[in-house]
Amino acid sequence: MAMPQTDLSLVETAGAAPQMAVRVRGVSKTYGSVEALRNLSLDFPRGQLTSLLGPSGCGKTTLLKIIAGLLEPTAGEVEVNGHPVTGPGPDRAFVFQDFALLPWATVLRNVAFGLELRGVARSEREAIAEKYIAKVGLSGFEKSYPHELSGGMRQRVGLARALAVDAEVLLMDEPFSAVDEQTRRKFQEDLLELVAQERKTFIFVTHSIEEAVYVSDQIAILLPRPSRVSEIIRPEGLRTKDVANIRRDSEYLDIVDRIWASLRSYVE
Amino acid sequence: MKIFGVRLPGMSSLILWGLLWELVGRTGFSFFLPPLSEVIATLYEIIGTAAFQKALFETAYAFLAGVFFAVVIGIPVGILMGKSRLIDELLLPWVNIFLSAPLTALVPVLMVLFGFGMKAIVITTTLFAIWIIILNARAGVQGINRSLVEMARSFGARPWDAFTKVYFWAALPEILGGVRIGVIRAVKGVIIGQLLISIVGFGALFELYSANFLMAHFWAVLIVLFALAFTLAEFLAWLERKVAYYAAAR
Ligand SMILES: Nc1ncnc2c1ncn2[C@@H]1O[C@H](COP(=O)(O)OP(=O)(O)O)[C@@H](O)[C@H]1O
Ligand SMILES: [Mg+2]
Numbered sequence: 106m107a108m109p110q111t112d113l114s115l116v117e118t119a120g121a122a123p124q125m126a127v128r129v130r131g132v133s134k135t136y137g138s139v140e141a142l143r144n145l146s147l148d149f150p151r152g153q154l155t156s157l158l159g160p161s162g163c164g165k166t167t168l169l170k171i172i173a174g175l176l177e178p179t180a181g182e183v184e185v186n187g188h189p190v191t192g193p194g195p196d197r198a199f200v201f202q203d204f205a206l207l208p209w210a211t212v213l214r215n216v217a218f219g220l221e222l223r224g225v226a227r228s229e230r231e232a233i234a235e236k237y238i239a240k241v242g243l244s245g246f247e248k249s250y251p252h253e254l255s256g257g258m259r260q261r262v263g264l265a266r267a268l269a270v271d272a273e274v275l276l277m278d279e280p281f282s283a284v285d286e287q288t289r290r291k292f293q294e295d296l297l298e299l300v301a302q303e304r305k306t307f308i309f310v311t312h313s314i315e316e317a318v319y320v321s322d323q324i325a326i327l328l329p330r331p332s333r334v335s336e337i338i339r340p341e342g343l344r345t346k347d348v349a350n351i352r353r354d355s356e357y358l359d360i361v362d363r364i365w366a367s368l369r370s371y372v373e
Numbered sequence: 374m375k376i377f378g379v380r381l382p383g384m385s386s387l388i389l390w391g392l393l394w395e396l397v398g399r400t401g402f403s404f405f406l407p408p409l410s411e412v413i414a415t416l417y418e419i420i421g422t423a424a425f426q427k428a429l430f431e432t433a434y435a436f437l438a439g440v441f442f443a444v445v446i447g448i449p450v451g452i453l454m455g456k457s458r459l460i461d462e463l464l465l466p467w468v469n470i471f472l473s474a475p476l477t478a479l480v481p482v483l484m485v486l487f488g489f490g491m492k493a494i495v496i497t498t499t500l501f502a503i504w505i506i507i508l509n510a511r512a513g514v515q516g517i518n519r520s521l522v523e524m525a526r527s528f529g530a531r532p533w534d535a536f537t538k539v540y541f542w543a544a545l546p547e548i549l550g551g552v553r554i555g556v557i558r559a560v561k562g563v564i565i566g567q568l569l570i571s572i573v574g575f576g577a578l579f580e581l582y583s584a585n586f587l588m589a590h591f592w593a594v595l596i597v598l599f600a601l602a603f604t605l606a607e608f609l610a611w612l613e614r615k616v617a618y619y620a621a622a623r
Contacts, residue, residue: 175523199527205520208619209542219528221538252618270528 439498451510501562509551513544
């Protein structure tokens with residue numbers, strides 16, 4: 106886990122395209138009369154985890170779904186690897202807040218479902234699914250159904266399904282908000298490990314400041330009405346530290362405080 | 374049911390009603406109501422006869438064909454209505470009208486359009502069953518968790534895959550509920566068809582027996598019909614319970 110991350114100065118000087126997996130440029134979104142996003146621009150460095158952090162209702166899910174191609178922006182555009190997004194694509198996979206598992210299908214079929222929709226042959230997709238089921242720590246539950254699993258285990262299924270399609274960009278919408286606190290901490294540790302191993306670009310929505318600081322390479326703070334990126338924070342020093350000690354680290358605590366200071370005025 | 378703390382097996386109240394029937398029948402209260410034992414004896418007598426088996430076959434055929442069309446047309450139409458605003462606006466008023474309309478009044482029109490044969494009976498049966506099947510499939514699809522729909526889209530599901538792998542299964546508890554009620558209505562449809570359109574099947578037997586005051590025969594056929602309808606409805610209810618575990622989890 107304590108693996109060196111891409112150097113920030115390199116990211117900035119080496120210029121755009123190859124370093125940035127996803128670029129959001131001037132995106133606006135209005136729902137009827139509700140202006141959810143206004144002229145939002147943000148870059149997501151390849152191989153890193155970027156958190157979208159902000160109070161609820163500030164447009165985090167909206168932005169994530171626009172990147173996923175599930176929603177059309179009212180204005181602006183999103184590029185993934187230099188290609189404009191026009192809809193969902195195999196380069197992105199989504200992890201849903203409420204898991205979105207098929208209740209009538211086993212864990213194995215759920216994890217393989219993305220591959221099934223892509224027409225991958227049964228034996229092949231089940232072999233891949235089994236690999237990722239093991240990876241998220243659910244070996245032995247292949248034949249179980251979602252309603253037989255705890256919330257935390259269900260989200261592991263959702264995560265394995267997203268990993269199994271081997272998309273470059275993983276979009277996670279508050280994936281840990283529906284699981285209990287202990288499970289959540291374990292998830293956060295596992296996520297750091299996953300970012301280090303998988304060389305994928307993670308876009309992670311959360312409303313928890315601690316969680317964002319704990320897991321992120323880059324935190325984009327979104328402020329509401331209409332939403333914009335107010336600040337980008339890179340807790341770089343933390344990424345080289347041992348995960349077990351991060352929560353006691355003074356840099357960690359400083360960043361948490363700093364973010365709270367800028368968010369508190371938006372919470373009544 | 375519990376009496377004086379003793380648990381009685383399900384449907385044991387039927388025994389009580391059966392006894393009452395037997396007693397009232399034996400008092401000779403009315404020619405209309407022969408004792409149950411006589412009805413059952415008659416049932417054994419006629420069940421093997423060619424006339425009864427022909428009637429059973431004709432009724433079963435019309436019933437199954439009618440239910441088949443109601444299911445095969447009704448479920449996809451309901452799912453389409455649930456998915457497409459346009460189709461829904463076009464069809465919903467008609468579905469609602471036909472659901473509550475006294476369909477028996479339409480039967481003469483069907484006879485003019487489709488003749489006096491099996492075809493008109495099957496269509497009558499379908500018309501009785503299909504509307505509730507459509508409405509339930511529609512409600513089932515509209516109740517699907519939005520995330521499941523987005524999940525299918527985000528993993529690149531083509532419309533046909535989304536239809537067969539997600540929408541149908543997600544709506545299955547409601548769909549089965551609709552089919553169960555539809556099947557019960559189809560029993561009505563097939564008998565009304567067989568009484569009004571052409572006197573065949575069980576309809577013909579009812580006609581024949583009641584016209585000749587063969588009340589034991591009449592009741593025997595009625596019992597067979599009720600038992601068949603009840604068994605079918607119970608079977609579908611059982612299927613429904615089997616998928617109900619995930620109805621809440623969607
Ligand atoms: N489908 C929708 N129709 C109308 N308004 C919506 C819709 N989805 C979201 N909104 C509004 O847009 C704003 C941003 O929502 P959302 O992206 O879900 O925020 P977040 O995920 O940060 O909580 C909210 O004010 C919400 O009420
Ligand atoms: Mg949200």
